[in-house]
Amino acid sequence: MTKQPYLAEKSPPLKGEISVPGDKSISHRALMFALLARGKTRISGLLEGEDVLATAKAIQQLGGRVRKDEAGVWHVEGAGLGKLQEPDDVLDMGNSGTAARLLIGLLSTHPVTTVLTGDHSLRGRPMARVTGPLEATGASFQMRSKGRLPLSIAGKDVAECLTYRLAVASAQVKSAVLLAALNLPGESVVEDPFGTRDHTENMLRHFGADMTVEELNTGGTRITVQGRPALTARDICVPADPSSAAFPVAAALLVPGSNVTLRGVCLNPTRTGLFQALDRMGAQITFLNERVEGGEPVADMHVVHSALQAITLEPEIVPSMVDEFPILAIAAANAEGTSRFEGLGELRVKESDRLAAIHAGLASIGVSAAIHGEALVIEGCGAGGVPGGNAARPVVTHFDHRIAMSFLIAGLASQQPIHVDDGRAVATSFPNFFALFGALGATIVG
Numbered sequence: 001m002t003k004q005p006y007l008a009e010k011s012p013p014l015k016g017e018i019s020v021p022g023d024k025s026i027s028h029r030a031l032m033f034a035l036l037a038r039g040k041t042r043i044s045g046l047l048e049g050e051d052v053l054a055t056a057k058a059i060q061q062l063g064g065r066v067r068k069d070e071a072g073v074w075h076v077e078g079a080g081l082g083k084l085q086e087p088d089d090v091l092d093m094g095n096s097g098t099a100a101r102l103l104i105g106l107l108s109t110h111p112v113t114t115v116l117t118g119d120h121s122l123r124g125r126p127m128a129r130v131t132g133p134l135e136a137t138g139a140s141f142q143m144r145s146k147g148r149l150p151l152s153i154a155g156k157d158v159a160e161c162l163t164y165r166l167a168v169a170s171a172q173v174k175s176a177v178l179l180a181a182l183n184l185p186g187e188s189v190v191e192d193p194f195g196t197r198d199h200t201e202n203m204l205r206h207f208g209a210d211m212t213v214e215e216l217n218t219g220g221t222r223i224t225v226q227g228r229p230a231l232t233a234r235d236i237c238v239p240a241d242p243s244s245a246a247f248p249v250a251a252a253l254l255v256p257g258s259n260v261t262l263r264g265v266c267l268n269p270t271r272t273g274l275f276q277a278l279d280r281m282g283a284q285i286t287f288l289n290e291r292v293e294g295g296e297p298v299a300d301m302h303v304v305h306s307a308l309q310a311i312t313l314e315p316e317i318v319p320s321m322v323d324e325f326p327i328l329a330i331a332a333a334n335a336e337g338t339s340r341f342e343g344l345g346e347l348r349v350k351e352s353d354r355l356a357a358i359h360a361g362l363a364s365i366g367v368s369a370a371i372h373g374e375a376l377v378i379e380g381c382g383a384g385g386v387p388g389g390n391a392a393r394p395v396v397t398h399f400d401h402r403i404a405m406s407f408l409i410a411g412l413a414s415q416q417p418i419h420v421d422d423g424r425a426v427a428t429s430f431p432n433f434f435a436l437f438g439a440l441g442a443t444i445v446g
């Protein structure tokens, strides 16, 4: 398919009140839990990005009945835990690592044979981090070299229960093990010493699973799940995605004169690292109407243009903002001073090698940066000081939605326009990105 280049140019003040789409992590999980529950689950605010639509399709292939009504609410009639249908074709998870890894967990303890694949990016990402801990279930996995998709699973539901301590800070791995544990006959235990996002735990609670979460003295949590619970269909209201909110928030901070309000953003503490970091950099962000919706803390956010200072971040904060380093790098490029972000090894196995993509992208817009081991160092140019790009040397996005969006936001405040080689991937997580920025007054054109 042909690439679609985009360009963003210096913007007038961004003004308005907006809602960004539903949270991607919660949307995937809502569909998967609806599949496992008995009865009809209604989901409002579901993210209709390509990643989640791939999950919706897989849910149907596994026996769920899925329909969207005129009001935009999704209705899923579950197949039920232990009763999944064997799909008659390959499950294509598109660009989504979350969909692939969570489904591998879920399918490993159902007695069906399935084959999973994905797009070029997903077929390059490591899956052994999930199949490794799941081997104890007796399921058998066959995959390409280096643990890559396509991958086949012959699931087993008669296996030993699971006891697993996360070796990498990955909510996807934790969730895969928890989903596998659901169809095992006894008690399984998963330890997450890193404190990764806990939407699967919240969803287990919401659907009535028998589980406990203990705080570990050393930090993180231990989750104990009793297998074969009676999961009952529930209504779910998906809050706005903080990882998508990150883009209009950063844009409002960088474009002089901006004043933007975002409605109903999920502020689960396992997801708010970026907002903490921006606060320390001097960002003027106010949280209004704090409330709980669908079991998740939510608030409106009011953001105005702010002069930013450089920051040093330690590895401990990374799990709570693992997807936000591309946009934080743009904020750091517009800050006064040198920023340093530590512990970014996991960025190498995201939708692209994001550490390399950020570094190369910064170079092509005239910002000095360096990678030292797992750390990224960025020399800030000060507010409005980023030189910008040139059409002959666009930022290379590697079909990574967050790289594309981040560098387009950079172009709203740089001296010269910024070009990205391809904007198509934006639809994986933020389908109305271009329309929403147009409504705020920005010029981003394809």
Ligand code: S3P
Binding pocket: 024, 025, 026, 098, 169, 170, 171, 172, 173, 175, 196, 197, 322, 323, 346
């Ligand atoms: C996600 C977890 C994170 C994140 C991804 C969504 C999830 O991945 O990067 O976009 O929904 O569990 P890892 O768990 O692999 O860090």
